[in-house]
Amino acid sequence: MIIDTNVTLSRWPFRRLTGDEPAELVAQLRKHNVNQAWAGSFDGILHKDIAAVNARLAADCRTYGQDLLVPFGSLNPRLPDWQEDLRRCQEVHKMPGIRLHPNYHGYGLEDPAFAKVLRLATARRLIVQLALCMEDVRTQHPLVRVPPVELSPLADLVKNNPGVRLELLNCTPIIGVEQLQPISSAGEVYFEFSMVEGIGGVARLAERVSLERVLFGSNYPLFYFESALLKMQESGLPESRRNALFQENARRLLTV
Amino acid sequence: MLSRRTLLKSLGASCSLALAQGATAFPSASEVARFGPIWDAHCHLHLVPGGTPEERMTALIRFADRMGVERLILSQGYSAQMHLTPEQLREENDRVLRAVRRFPDRSFGSVYLSPSYLDFSLQEFDRCVRDGPMVGVGELEADKRCNVPELDPIVERAMAMKVPILQHTWLKIGGNEPGESSPDDLVELAKRHPQASFICAHTGGDWERGIRIIRGTKNIHAGIEGFDPTSGVVEMAVRELGAERVIYGSDVGGRSFASQLAKVIGADISDDAKKLILGGNLRRLLSPILQAKGCRR
Numbered sequence: 001m002i003i004d005t006n007v008t009l010s011r012w013p014f015r016r017l018t019g020d021e022p023a024e025l026v027a028q029l030r031k032h033n034v035n036q037a038w039a040g041s042f043d044g045i046l047h048k049d050i051a052a053v054n055a056r057l058a059a060d061c062r063t064y065g066q067d068l069l070v071p072f073g074s075l076n077p078r079l080p081d082w083q084e085d086l087r088r089c090q091e092v093h094k095m096p097g098i099r100l101h102p103n104y105h106g107y108g109l110e111d112p113a114f115a116k117v118l119r120l121a122t123a124r125r126l127i128v129q130l131a132l133c134m135e136d137v138r139t140q141h142p143l144v145r146v147p148p149v150e151l152s153p154l155a156d157l158v159k160n161n162p163g164v165r166l167e168l169l170n171c172t173p174i175i176g177v178e179q180l181q182p183i184s185s186a187g188e189v190y191f192e193f194s195m196v197e198g199i200g201g202v203a204r205l206a207e208r209v210s211l212e213r214v215l216f217g218s219n220y221p222l223f224y225f226e227s228a229l230l231k232m233q234e235s236g237l238p239e240s241r242r243n244a245l246f247q248e249n250a251r252r253l254l255t256v
Numbered sequence: 257m258l259s260r261r262t263l264l265k266s267l268g269a270s271c272s273l274a275l276a277q278g279a280t281a282f283p284s285a286s287e288v289a290r291f292g293p294i295w296d297a298h299c300h301l302h303l304v305p306g307g308t309p310e311e312r313m314t315a316l317i318r319f320a321d322r323m324g325v326e327r328l329i330l331s332q333g334y335s336a337q338m339h340l341t342p343e344q345l346r347e348e349n350d351r352v353l354r355a356v357r358r359f360p361d362r363s364f365g366s367v368y369l370s371p372s373y374l375d376f377s378l379q380e381f382d383r384c385v386r387d388g389p390m391v392g393v394g395e396l397e398a399d400k401r402c403n404v405p406e407l408d409p410i411v412e413r414a415m416a417m418k419v420p421i422l423q424h425t426w427l428k429i430g431g432n433e434p435g436e437s438s439p440d441d442l443v444e445l446a447k448r449h450p451q452a453s454f455i456c457a458h459t460g461g462d463w464e465r466g467i468r469i470i471r472g473t474k475n476i477h478a479g480i481e482g483f484d485p486t487s488g489v490v491e492m493a494v495r496e497l498g499a500e501r502v503i504y505g506s507d508v509g510g511r512s513f514a515s516q517l518a519k520v521i522g523a524d525i526s527d528d529a530k531k532l533i534l535g536g537n538l539r540r541l542l543s544p545i546l547q548a549k550g551c552r553r
Contacts, residue, residue, distance in 0.1 A: 015464075017487045018524055044316050095477040136484050139462040145429060195484070199304055199509040220487075224522030225486040225514075234322055241409035 003250035004029065005039040005129075006169050006217030007069075007194050009060050010201075012042050013200055014141055019221030022064035029068060032225055036250075037069050039127070040099040044074025045134065050085050050253045072099045077113035078106055083120065090124050096254060097127030099169070103146045105133070109153040120155060120209070122164045127253060131169040133195075134222070148172050151179055158186035165253060166190065167215060173197045178235040184209035190253055192217030194228055202245070204236040211237075215253070216245050265496040273390025288529055291520075295327040295535035296320070296396060296513070297421060298457060298481045299336040299363075303442075308327065308504045309333070309389035313355035316508065319364055323489060323513040329538070330355055331366040331395050331422065338433075342376040345369065349384050364542070364551075366392035366422060371406035372399055381413050391545045394422030395457055396441035399435035403444035411449045418544035420453040422479065422505075439469040439476075446473045453541050455503055458482045463489045467496050474501075476536065482507030490523035490533065503537050 007029065011020055019025045039061055043053040054073035061069035073089035074150050076082060076099045089095040098121060100114075107113055121128045133148035140146065158164055167190040173181065181188050191209055193202050194217040206214045218228040232242060299316065306312035312334060320328060335347030338346070340348065348368050354363045367384040369377035384390040391464050393414045396402060402423050416420050425439045426432055439460040446454050457479040460466025470476040478493045478501060493502045506516040 016490060018491075019487070048271055081495055098423055128323040135486070136461070138426070138430065139483070142429055156409060162378075197515065199316070201512055224485045224487050226522035227515045227518035230518050230521070231322065231512060234512055234514040235318055236322055 001247055002034045002036075002216055003247045004033065004034045004209075004218050004220070005167060005190075006040075006194055006229045007037045007220050008040050008042050008222065009057060009069075010042045013046060013220055014050070014144075017221040019225075022069075025221060026065045027067055028220070028225060029065075031158050032229065034246075035068065038072050038097070039065075039069045040072045040129065040131075040251075041074060044099060045077075045101050045104045048076075048079065050074050050076055050079060050082075051088060052107075053141055054069075054085065054089060054095075055091060058095070062098070064066060066184045071095050074099055074101070075117060076101075076105045077111075077117050080184045082117075086117075086120055087250045090126060090159070095126075097121075097129055097165075099129040099131060099168075101131050101134075103132075103149050107158065108150055115157055115160075115170070118166075118247075122161050125165075127165045127167060129167045129169050132175060133170050133172045137174070148174055151175060151183065155182045155186040155188055158183060162187065164188060165256060167192060167253065169217060170195045170219060171205070180205075181208050184213050188214065188253075188256070190215050190249065193231060194219035194223055196231070200234060200236065202231045203237060206241075206245075211241055211244055212249055212252075214245050215250050218246070271536050274438055283298060290530075291534045292531045293326040293535050294504070294517070295322055295329070295506075296325050296506050297329050297455060297503050297538050298334045298479060298507050299328040299332065299358050300395075300507070300509060301351065302332065303337065303509035304334070309351040309354040310358045313358050313363070314357075317359055317493060319502070319508070319513060320362070323373070324537070325506075325513055325517075326362070328363045329392060329422075329476045330363050330393070332368050332397070337454060338515065339435075340368075340370065340399070342370075342373045342380075345373070346380060346538040349380060349390075351435055352390075353384070353388065356539050360389075364392070369396060369410055370400075371396075371397040371402075371404055371410065374409060377410055378413060381410065385414075385417055385419060385545075388540045389549070391467045391542055391549065391551070392419050392422060394455070397424035397436075401435055401441045403441040404439040407445055408448065409465045411445065411452050415449060415452045416500040419474050420477075420541045422455045422457050424457045425460050425466065426458060427465055429462070439466045442476060443470060446476050450475055453477070455479045455505075455541075457505070457506070459489075459493070464492065467493050471496050477501045477503045477541070479503050479505050480519050480533075481505035482511055485518045485522075487522075490519050491525060492528055494523075494525050494533075499525065499532045502529075503535045503541075
């Protein structure tokens, strides 16, 4: 059984993907024994009507994956009255968390708006998924060049928000594992491994930030689902420790 | 040495345990067997744990065993430097020779050369390939782009021995490094040598452009290694080039076997196509030199 903490619904703006229809995505996840998938929306990256994005996400999760897909709404603190989106995510759509794309939404982590998002999300006991990037900067569309999120302010922000529950998605190799360690030490921060690279990369990440803080994530359908699965195999972790990554760590984050 | 039977047994045991615990996770032994022996066209010792070439290779083989990869084509040793002197190139080739010598049934070497040092490179080809155990040229990653005329004598030497050439290519949106080759550069070179066989390493990274660039040049194969496991890459390569022109490699240790194997195992293509990509095509390319050297496949 697997809890996949990083899947995304709707359309990737630059390419059609196998699995970008929700029924197809759910079928693929079930085939691989995923019993829960935390789902964001590609629309949340570039759309300005975030309220509609989140309503569609919640509806698709209900319609196609009632017992499987768990919606994580997009939040853009650069938009007017974004606090209402946060409220709806929790109170209307019953989402357990939100997903942020600071680099696509045009703010850095030093921006006071980000601190405010963390504060309000923590007060509501929402999980915050922070996507560090979406794709390799070297292969982006020439008119949409977006560098990864700059992480240096994050450790202090986590320290200043006791009780924050944070998951870093798409931990690109550009951001060295050594940068993740102080963030891990600062508080309740988890690391999803879909973009972790290098030989035995998942086991190395677990050594650096502790096994309890690493979460299974496929980045499906942008990535082949099998990549995450095979990374687990390559890690060589014993069965008991694999289960921590496959589901126990995510379950703990969800229920804290 | 890992026999195929031992490998499948070990994968099968791992899978059975997972199934028993309700955690179907990994491709089963029968799934792996379906694709035939997996050969990896693009491996390095860089970023692999260990002090010596032998230690690094031991670690690499341990990971290969976990993933069901039977053969590794090893090149470039493990220096992190990009622009090497002849002495450094020779040292890297020696590291590869040492690593391959430790695991002769699991690996082949491929010689690291540079068009910046033509005379040296021709001598090094002779030392490592003609008179030595290596079976390929590359990964070529030098401070001159591969369309320069200095590459021609190296390609001719490779053609004479019927060995394939693995050429590094990228199409970085912010611009390639000075001297870094692109698929366009490789097309220029390959058109000058239609009888030679080339593997376009990384297919330019920006694969939707890279595949189109090499499409019309039939002696170039698409190497799918060394970039993110973005969904659709192998499907497009097979659609546009045919499965016979697509070759699996990983670019370990900077990449994982896992993410790069997933591009093929997860692709929506036939099992026959997967067999070709995961080893069949590479064995076909290497067949003349392996026969000439009397190597068992």
